[in-house]
Amino acid sequence: MMNLIAQDMAAVNAVILERMQSEVALIPALAGHLIAGGGKRMRPMLTLASAALLDYPGSRHHKLAAAVEFIHTATLLHDDVVDGSGMRRGKQTANLIWGNPASVLVGDFLFSRAFELMVEDGSLKVLRILSHASAVIAEGEVDQLTAQRQIGTDEDKYLRIIQAKTAALFAAACRIAPVVAEAGEEAEEALEAYGRNLGIAFQLVDDAIDYTSDEATSGKDLGDDFRDGKMTLPIILAYARGSEPDRQFWREAMAGDRVGDDDLAHAVRLLRSSEAISDTLERARQYARRALDALAPFPSSKAKAALTEAVEFAVARAY
Structure with missing residues (x-):
């Protein structure tokens, strides 16, 4: 994908670099730590590739793709504070280096910059799509917080959470391209469906990787979700399929009473023996197929x- 949109991406990166500047030195330092920290820029790339799909000749999508990346980065800064994370993309998190208050406030700054970029674009429709996505992401994060350590969380609630916290921005990033290209409602709906299903597949793979990869692959500490008591699909499936002793283990683990290295190793064995990880990845492939159908x-x-390659990449990360 990068070859196709290299010039556009350079223009987006220039906007990002310009708009994360501030006379308050801590802001570009902290924002730059994450923005320049090896992220794939997947969401803005989807905006650019969607615009290329529609042969859009203009440049409005550059600022909007930058806005998408700022929204994403702001949510990551806030997420790491909420989760107390120590690693992000293989580096120390901003909150570990600068502290929680600075991370939250710089996240707020990036959200504000995103909205400035949207307003500059001048399209109320674009503003509606991206502002709605921002609200949905926040709802998803709160929903996830209320599900944390709740062993009764079911698959429907889990899917609702990931559709909000991850898929909503993928969908919006894709939908704004046909808006600026004036490609019509059908193109908008098709690209939104593509983005939403890709986002769900991406998050399913992420949640499986948390139990199968090392820090070098995932860019975060192995078992973070386990220690945080996050009810992701692998655990929901393993708990539903487990014997009573297995279920008791999951209840204790999600309550925060079994979070040592030996407990994590036991959790991984249970996830494998119940085929919870392989079934989570199969579910990801199903959503990937829906994205391609769109x-x-x-x-x-x-x-x-x-x-198409972006969908294949999202799923292939687990193998």
């Missing part, structure tokens, strides 16, 4: 191939 109305092109 691209069917568009003719073959380099941009369509790049969007």
